[in-house]
Amino acid sequence: MTITLIVLALMMAVFVGWLFSQSINVRPWIAETSRARPLPRIIPPSVTAPRVGLVVFLAVVTSVFALSISAYIMRMEMGTDWRSVPEPGLLWLNTGVLVLASVALQTAWHAAKHGKRPLLRRTLVAGGILTVAFVIGQLVVWRQLSAAGYYMTANPANAFFYLLTALHALHLLGGLVAWGRALNKLYGGAELARVRAGVELCAVYWHFLLLVWAVLFGLVLTT
Amino acid sequence: MGEREYDASSYVPPAEVGEMELVHPKTFIGKYIWSQDAKVIAIQYVITATSIGLVALVLSLLMRLQLGFPNSLTLIDPSSYLQYVTMHGMIMVIYLLTALFLGGFGNYLIPLMCGARDMAFPYLNMLSYWVYLVSVLLLVVGFFLPGGSTGAGWTLYPPQAINPGTPGVDGGIILMLVSLAAFIIGFTMGGLNYVVTVLQARTRGMTLMRLPLTVWGIFMATVMALLAFPALLVAALMMLLDRLLGTSFFMPGMLSMGELSSHEGGSPLLFQHLFWFFGHPEVYIVALPAFGIVSDLIATHARKNIFGYRMMVWAIIIIGALSFVVWAHHMYVSGMNPYFGFLFATTTLVIAVPTAIKVYNWVLTLWRGNIHFTVPMLFAIGFLFTFVNGGLSGLFLGNVTVDVPLSDTYFVVGHFHMVMAVAPILVIFGAIYHWYPKVTGRMLNDTLGKIHFWVTFLGTYAIYYPMHFIGLEGVPRRYYAYGETTFISDSVQALNAGITIAAFIVAIAQVLFLFNLVWSYFRGRESGPNPWQANTLEWQTPHTPPRHGNFGEELPAVYRWPYDYSVPGAKHDFIPQNVPPEEVEYEESSKSGGRA
Numbered sequence: 001m002t003i004t005l006i007v008l009a010l011m012m013a014v015f016v017g018w019l020f021s022q023s024i025n026v027r028p029w030i031a032e033t034s035r036a037r038p039l040p041r042i043i044p045p046s047v048t049a050p051r052v053g054l055v056v057f058l059a060v061v062t063s064v065f066a067l068s069i070s071a072y073i074m075r076m077e078m079g080t081d082w083r084s085v086p087e088p089g090l091l092w093l094n095t096g097v098l099v100l101a102s103v104a105l106q107t108a109w110h111a112a113k114h115g116k117r118p119l120l121r122r123t124l125v126a127g128g129i130l131t132v133a134f135v136i137g138q139l140v141v142w143r144q145l146s147a148a149g150y151y152m153t154a155n156p157a158n159a160f161f162y163l164l165t166a167l168h169a170l171h172l173l174g175g176l177v178a179w180g181r182a183l184n185k186l187y188g189g190a191e192l193a194r195v196r197a198g199v200e201l202c203a204v205y206w207h208f209l210l211l212v213w214a215v216l217f218g219l220v221l222t223t
Numbered sequence: 224m225g226e227r228e229y230d231a232s233s234y235v236p237p238a239e240v241g242e243m244e245l246v247h248p249k250t251f252i253g254k255y256i257w258s259q260d261a262k263v264i265a266i267q268y269v270i271t272a273t274s275i276g277l278v279a280l281v282l283s284l285l286m287r288l289q290l291g292f293p294n295s296l297t298l299i300d301p302s303s304y305l306q307y308v309t310m311h312g313m314i315m316v317i318y319l320l321t322a323l324f325l326g327g328f329g330n331y332l333i334p335l336m337c338g339a340r341d342m343a344f345p346y347l348n349m350l351s352y353w354v355y356l357v358s359v360l361l362l363v364v365g366f367f368l369p370g371g372s373t374g375a376g377w378t379l380y381p382p383q384a385i386n387p388g389t390p391g392v393d394g395g396i397i398l399m400l401v402s403l404a405a406f407i408i409g410f411t412m413g414g415l416n417y418v419v420t421v422l423q424a425r426t427r428g429m430t431l432m433r434l435p436l437t438v439w440g441i442f443m444a445t446v447m448a449l450l451a452f453p454a455l456l457v458a459a460l461m462m463l464l465d466r467l468l469g470t471s472f473f474m475p476g477m478l479s480m481g482e483l484s485s486h487e488g489g490s491p492l493l494f495q496h497l498f499w500f501f502g503h504p505e506v507y508i509v510a511l512p513a514f515g516i517v518s519d520l521i522a523t524h525a526r527k528n529i530f531g532y533r534m535m536v537w538a539i540i541i542i543g544a545l546s547f548v549v550w551a552h553h554m555y556v557s558g559m560n561p562y563f564g565f566l567f568a569t570t571t572l573v574i575a576v577p578t579a580i581k582v583y584n585w586v587l588t589l590w591r592g593n594i595h596f597t598v599p600m601l602f603a604i605g606f607l608f609t610f611v612n613g614g615l616s617g618l619f620l621g622n623v624t625v626d627v628p629l630s631d632t633y634f635v636v637g638h639f640h641m642v643m644a645v646a647p648i649l650v651i652f653g654a655i656y657h658w659y660p661k662v663t664g665r666m667l668n669d670t671l672g673k674i675h676f677w678v679t680f681l682g683t684y685a686i687y688y689p690m691h692f693i694g695l696e697g698v699p700r701r702y703y704a705y706g707e708t709t710f711i712s713d714s715v716q717a718l719n720a721g722i723t724i725a726a727f728i729v730a731i732a733q734v735l736f737l738f739n740l741v742w743s744y745f746r747g748r749e750s751g752p753n754p755w756q757a758n759t760l761e762w763q764t765p766h767t768p769p770r771h772g773n774f775g776e777e778l779p780a781v782y783r784w785p786y787d788y789s790v791p792g793a794k795h796d797f798i799p800q801n802v803p804p805e806e807v808e809y810e811e812s813s814k815s816g817g818r819a
Contacts, residue, residue, distance in 0.1 A: 001496055005548070008450060012544050015446070019431070019540055028432040028532050031783035035803035039428035039780055049343040049423045056418050056449065060411055064453040067497065071457060074493050075472060081488035152470055156488065159470040163461070 003073065007066040011059055054201050058208050061171060065212050068167065069219060072160045076223060085161045087221060088144050094137035095217060101130035102210045105203040112196035121186060124199060127206070128179050135169050157223075164216050168209065175205050243340050243424075245772055259345035260771045264352045265330035266662070271352075272322040275359050279314035282307040284730055291723025293704055301703040302390035305374030308701050309391075310366075312377030313399070316505065317406060318359055320647055324512040325410070325448065326355060328654060329417045329441045331662070335761035336438050338426025338779050338801075340772050343419040347412045354409030361402035368394040376701060378498060381473040381491045385466040387480055396466060400459040407452045407459075417445040426760075428781035432536070433800070435759045435785045436529065439536055440515020443543040444508045451504035451547070458497035465489065495557060499550035506643050507546040511539055513650040514581055517603050519785070520653050521585055523757045524600035525592030526796050528786035531584045538577035545574050555623050556630045564623040571621035575614070582611060593789065593796070597755070598672035602653030605680040606646050613642025616691065631701075634694025637687045645683045652679070652736070659740075660754045664767045665747030671739040675732050682729035689718045758799045759785045 032039065076082045104127035111120035142162065150158045182198030246259050255263060286307045289299045299307075330348070334341050342348045365372035374390030375383060383389050385396055421434070421442045434442075461472040465486070473494045474486035522529045529535060551559065551567040585607055594600065616638040619625045629635060652675070659667050697710050705711055753762040765775040779801035787798040794808040 001500065004500070008547060011450070012547070016540055016544055020537075022431045023533060023536060026430065026432040026533075028430075028784040029528065029786070031787065031798075031804060032428065033804055035782070035805050039782075043423060047423070049419050052422055053344065053415050053419045056415055057411075060415075060449050060453060063450045064457060067454050067457045067500070071461065071472070071493060071497060074496065075490055078490040078493060079471075079488040081471075152464070152468055153485075156471055159464065159472060163464065167460075 001070050001074070004063075004066045004070040007062060011062065048197070050197060050201060054204060058205070061208070061212070064167070065164075065216070068160075068164055069215070072164070072219065072223075075156050075160065079156060081155065082157050083155050084223060085145065085150055085155075085157050085220060086148075088141050090137060090141050090144065091217065094134050094141065095213065097130050097134045097137060098210055098213055101127050101134060102203075102206045104130060105199070105206045109196070109200050109203040112192055112199050115192055117186075117192065120192075120195070120199070124179070124183055124186065127202070128176060128183070131172055131176060131179075131206070135172060138165050138169055141165070161220060164220075168213055168216060171212075172206075172209055175202060175209065178202055178205070245341055246345065247771060257349065259341070259349045261330045261334050261342045261345070261348060262662075262769065262771075262773075264348055265327050267352050268322055268326035268330060268355065271356055271359055272319050272327060275314055275362070276319035276323075278363075279311045279319065280730060280733065282311040282314075284726060286311065287723040287726045289703065291720040299703075302374055303371065304703040305376070305701070306372050306390050306395070309374050309377055309379075310362075310372050314362070315644065316377065316509070317403070318362065320509045320643075321410070321448070321505070322355060323651060324509060324647070325417065325441060325445055326352065326413055328437075328512060328516065329413070329445065331658070332437055332761065333417055333420050333441060334424070335764070335769065335773055336435050336759055337421060337424055338429050338760050338774065338781060339420060339424035340774070340778070342416040343424055344416050348416045351409050351413035351416070354405055354412065358402045358405035358409060361398050361405060365391070365395045365398040365402070368398065371395055373399045378502070379462070379494075380498075381462060381465070381489070381494050382475060382477060382486075385462065385474065386477075386484075397463065400463045400466075403459045404456055404463075407456045410448060410452060414445045414449045417441065418449070426778045426781060429800075432533070433781055433784045435515075436518035436532070436535055436539075437512070437515040437759075439539050440511040440513070440518075443539045444511040447504045447511070447543050447546065448508045451501045451508070454497045454501035458494055458501070461497075462494065492554075492557060495554050496550070499553045500547075502553060503550040504543075504546045506639075507542055509643055509647050511543065513606070513647040514539060516654045517606050517650050518581075518585065518588075519757075519759065520599050520603040520650075520657055521588050522786050522788060523657075523755055524597050524603070525589050525594045526788045527588055527592035528784075528788055529584065530587040530590075531580070532784065532786065534580055535584055538580045541577045542574060545570060545577070549574065552621055552626070555626045561623070568621055568623050572618065575618060578614065582607065582614075597656075598667070598669060598676060599653040599657040599755075601673065601676045601680075602649045602656065605676065606649040606653065609641055609649060609680075609683070610646040613638060613640075613646055617642055628697070629694060631699055632694035633690040633698050633700055636700050637690030637694060640687050640690075641683075645687065649680070652676070655740075657755065658761075659743070660750030660767075661761055661764075662768055663744055663747070664750055665743050666750045666754060667743045667747060668739050671735055675736045675739065678732035678735075679729055682725050682732065685725035686722050686729065689722055693718055753799075756795075756797045758783075758787055758797050760800055763799050763801050 104123045108120050108123040108127060111117075111123060142165070145158070145161070146152075152159050152162045178198065179202050182195060182202055185198060186195045248254050248258070254260075258264060258267075285296070285299055286304065288296055289304055330342070333339075362372075368391070370391050370393040372391050373379070373384065373395035375385075375396060379396070379399070385392060389396075391399075421438060425431075425434075461470075464470045465472050465474050469485050471486045471489035473491055474484070474489040475491065476487040477484050518529050518535060549567055549571045551563065552571045555564050555567075589604075616634070620629060620635065620638055656667050656672055659665070693715055696712065696715060698705070698715060750767070752764065752767045755762070760774075760779055760781070761769070763779060764773055780803075781800045782803050783798060783800055785800050787793075787800075789796045790798055792809050794810055798807055
């Protein structure tokens with residue numbers, strides 16, 4: 001559980017530190033002295049509800065993967081039956097595809113910011129297609145592994161490999177729902193500012209899942 | 224408040240929180256079934272949670288019947304007894320308490336108390352309730368499967384949870400795990416809403432440190448739940464794979480019913496770590512909202528500002544953070560390294576410090592307050608006693624050397640029922656008596672309320688106090704029958720019979736409460752908008768019950784904290800949060816005394 005605790009401690013430290021900074025020098029029992037005095041400014045305009053919502057959700061997803069990785073390491077150390085999974089070369093290709101998906105969405109975000117509708121359209125669609133390609137690639141890796149006899153039940157290392165890749169792919173597929181909504185807005189002719197609000201969430205979420213995949217892949221490679 | 228003047232001094236800066244678009248449905252179904260109004264969703268949560276909670280209450284009565292008067296009911300056999308134990312625990316902890324505090328009170332109170340029109344993401348909020356309902360229905364279906372629901376104990380420890388021979392191993396356990404996963408997904412949708420609404424949708428002037436402690440408690444509990452529930456999700460998924468596909472995450476190789484099982488090398492201990500990594504924060508997920516609500520009940524009904532507001536907020540935050548590093552105190556008997564146990568005993572006992580700060584502050588708030596013994600106040604005071612009593616036995620169990628002999632006895636059952644079942648439930652009752660007038664526009668009947676309080680409060684002591692003694696004798700929990708033993712004295716049976724009688728009396732009092740809820744809805748005294756003369760924003764809405772959008776044309780602006788009760792010199796003993804300083808009325812004598 002060390003990994004979970006470290007990750008959680010970091011997240012908690014940021015959050016609790018922020019809360020303390022909001023509360024340490026405040027005297028809540030003092031009321032405003034006049035109606036005319038401008039009431040305290042609450043939220044900077046760049047901090048929108050969907051952005052905050054995404055950050056909170058990423059914290060939840062971080063918790064899911066940190067716990068899974070902790071379980072992976074604990075199970076590896078606790079049992080004597082751990083035999084590592086081989087890493088098919090296709091995994092490297094898939095990783096490349098996911099990187100491209102992330103780059104595409106980042107470009108889309110950039111295009112939306114600068115009002116380049118055609119570029120936005122192309123890169124947003126490319127991001128989705130590359131993501132689907134990644135998921136299909138992962139399925140092919142599963143087939144290769146099971147064809148080579150690395151069944152889920154044969155060894156805990158295999159079971160964890162299938163579990164972690166499935167969890168990661170499910171999160172990507174969930175992201176495709178948000179991607180679909182952004183795409184729908186774009187083709188529905190919505191204002192660029194509204195499309196951008198959706199695209200930026202997708203881009204950040206994809207970067208985050210790329211990072212998660214890098215960690216998971218690294219874990220599988222080194223153990 | 225006389226004529227309003229519209230000169231420069233009454234200028235209020237424009238709202239900085241953007242107005243949100245609300246979905247205003249016209250049809251009955253749109254308004255009350257597929258509703259995106261947090262208040263309706265809250266009531267949906269409360270009704271669903273209470274209904275499934277009543278099922279769990281009946282299960283507990285069946286268990287008590289078997290323990291107090293063995294074999295009096297032929298329907299209860301050993302395996303159904305285990306199923307009752309399991310489902311009672313699981314329903315009460317997760318599907319009732321968590322859902323009621325966060326889904327129920329969270330949804331109703333967060334937008335109103337923060338001065339928001341609705342939750343930040345209303346559609347997601349609606350989805351959250353429906354996924355919760357699905358998870359409850361899956362749980363209910365489990366009762367009717369061949370083999371029934373699972374009987375693995377609410378902790379679902381492997382290997383026995385999915386081993387042949389345990390009740391419900393065919394279907395019950397599968398539905399249980401799927402239902403838990405659904406609950407967690409649904410909760411995450413709701414939880415995102417609660418957190419983002421508190422952070423983003425507060426009205427002008429509502430700084431974090433002007434939030435009522437109720438919101439603080441629910442907010443911190445939600446943050447913890449968002450981070451802790453994933454542990455249960457991961458554990459449930461892995462156990463589901465063990466059960467369905469035959470993997471060996473948790474299942475060791477073993478001989479079961481004379482046959483070698485197909486599993487090999489899995490670690491039951493891994494499950495315990497994951498489960499309690501969720502399970503211990505869960506205690507505080509239930510406790511923190513109770514702490515928050517009880518603070519507001521005490522301040523309002525004692526007409527006094529809460530003592531040490533900042534300390535109360537920091538204590539909530541510190542308790543929340545610390546509760547993530549104590550989980551292994553549930554595992555002292557799992558054969559862990561003694562130094563490891565020592566570490567966790569230390570962190571466990573350290574939590575007593577912020578908790579004690581809260582208890583002292585509640586008592587100091589009551590000290591020389593103008594205490595009104597209303598029904599909500601009675602429940603709040605009842606909570607203080609029960610929580611302290613339950614907490615003190617927690618200090619015993621937190622120590623490894625004391626815990627080991629007491630582990631899995633009725634002492635533990637007595638302890639956790641006092642501290643995390645009865646104490647939060649008393650707060651829930653107090654909160655319902657407190658906020659029912661806002662939800663319905665009518666008061667609950669006072670006499671029935673007082674009978675309900677005294678029977679429940681004294682009755683729960685009659686139930687759980689003797690359990691501590693039974694536990695000290697070493698009587699283990701979760702046993703259907705004890706047979707002949709050398710260590711259980713004869714008086715234990717007499718105590719058990721007494722506990723069962725008390726349990727039935729308490730259950731009848733709850734029927735009275737439900738009757739009060741329904742009767743008062745139609746016949747209760749009209750309450751007016753602010754019957755308790757409270758300061759928080761939900762009592763200042765233009766309509767009671769508040770309509771969709773909560774605050775009419777314009778959102779309120781906040782000028783003060785919610786605890787301006789009995790302000791020296793002020794004419795009334797309460798000044799609501801949205802009253803501008805110019806409109807506060809002072810006693811003539813004190814005004815001439817030079818008060819600004």
